[in-house]
Amino acid sequence: MSDTRPSRRSEELVLSARDVRRDYPVAGEPVHAVRGISLDIARGEYVALVGPSGCGKSTLLNLLGAIDRPTSGTITIAGRDISSLSDAEATRFRLTGIGFVFQRFYLMPTLTAAENVQLPMAEAKVPRAEREARTEELLGYVGLAGRSEHRPYQLSGGEQQRVAIARALANRPALLLADEPTGELDARTGAEMIEMFARLNADGATLVVVTHDEELAKAARRVVHLRDGVVVDDAGRAAP
Ligand SMILES: Nc1ncnc2c1ncn2[C@@H]1O[C@H](COP(=O)(O)OP(=O)(O)OP(=O)(O)O)[C@@H](O)[C@H]1O
Numbered sequence: 029m030s031d032t033r034p035s036r037r038s039e040e041l042v043l044s045a046r047d048v049r050r051d052y053p054v055a056g057e058p059v060h061a062v063r064g065i066s067l068d069i070a071r072g073e074y075v076a077l078v079g080p081s082g083c084g085k086s087t088l089l090n091l092l093g094a095i096d097r098p099t100s101g102t103i104t105i106a107g108r109d110i111s112s113l114s115d116a117e118a119t120r121f122r123l124t125g126i127g128f129v130f131q132r133f134y135l136m137p138t139l140t141a142a143e144n145v146q147l148p149m150a151e152a153k154v155p156r157a158e159r160e161a162r163t164e165e166l167l168g169y170v171g172l173a174g175r176s177e178h179r180p181y182q183l184s185g186g187e188q189q190r191v192a193i194a195r196a197l198a199n200r201p202a203l204l205l206a207d208e209p210t211g212e213l214d215a216r217t218g219a220e221m222i223e224m225f226a227r228l229n230a231d232g233a234t235l236v237v238v239t240h241d242e243e244l245a246k247a248a249r250r251v252v253h254l255r256d257g258v259v260v261d262d263a264g265r266a267a268p
């Protein structure tokens with residue numbers, strides 16, 4: 029049987045992190061939240077990031093998503109070094125380079141589902157007709173074609189998370205990151221979300237998902253275990 033796993037040839041790397049550290053300077057002892065992590069992720073991989081509470085998962089994900097900058101080390105996404113971007117440059121990079129899905133959805137409460145999905149496209153100056161067509165396509169993809177005019181309070185938690193996924197995909201990012209995407213959902217809705225991530229990956233998305241949810245971690249092809257700010261195990265890594 030042929031091996032269909034993505035190769036790790038450098039031109040196919042979506043993400044490359046080298047000796048990344050993040051210290052939080054708090055009064056007294058600084059917190060060493062990420063203590064020297066190197067990680068390569070190839071196009072099309074599905075990676076779960078797991079480990080005990082406080083081990084640095086969200087800190088690392090925020091660094092990989094250019095929400096935060098490392099204290100030292102380098103992070104390259106889709107060929108661009110994002111380690112020392114200014115806040116304005118990082119915001120611009122995130123708009124089209126990264127899709128981010130949060131545990132608490134963070135939809136704009138006054139906007140409809142369709143308007144939430146359109147927002148990042150409007151910011152990226154995508155023409156209106158293209159924006160509207162893409163929004164319809166994305167809401168259909170996440171199974172919410174009939175909910176486009178609903179505001180977040182008129183949607184279930186699972187539906188809100190699906191809007192958030194559609195929004196994250198709007199500008200066709202190189203990388204989709206999610207921090208505990210099933211954390212606020214009941215088991216059944218969480219299971220639907222796990223199916224959605226599997227489908228996204230089957231359709232070509234490169235995914236990194238932080239999770240405590242064993243079912244979600246099982247669905248990923250590669251599981252990276254963190255402890256005290258370092259990688260202690262990296263099972264299922266694509267063959268070199
Ligand atoms: N802004 C901050 N300032 C200071 N310390 C922080 C900050 N954010 C996180 N930390 C600390 O850094 C460490 C890693 O936190 P992080 O949020 O990355 O953990 P986590 O693995 O995501 O945990 P959980 O599973 O509970 O979400 C923790 O010790 C935490 O207290």
Ligand SMILES: [Mg+2]
Nearest residue numbers: 085086087207
């Ligand atoms: Mg966290």
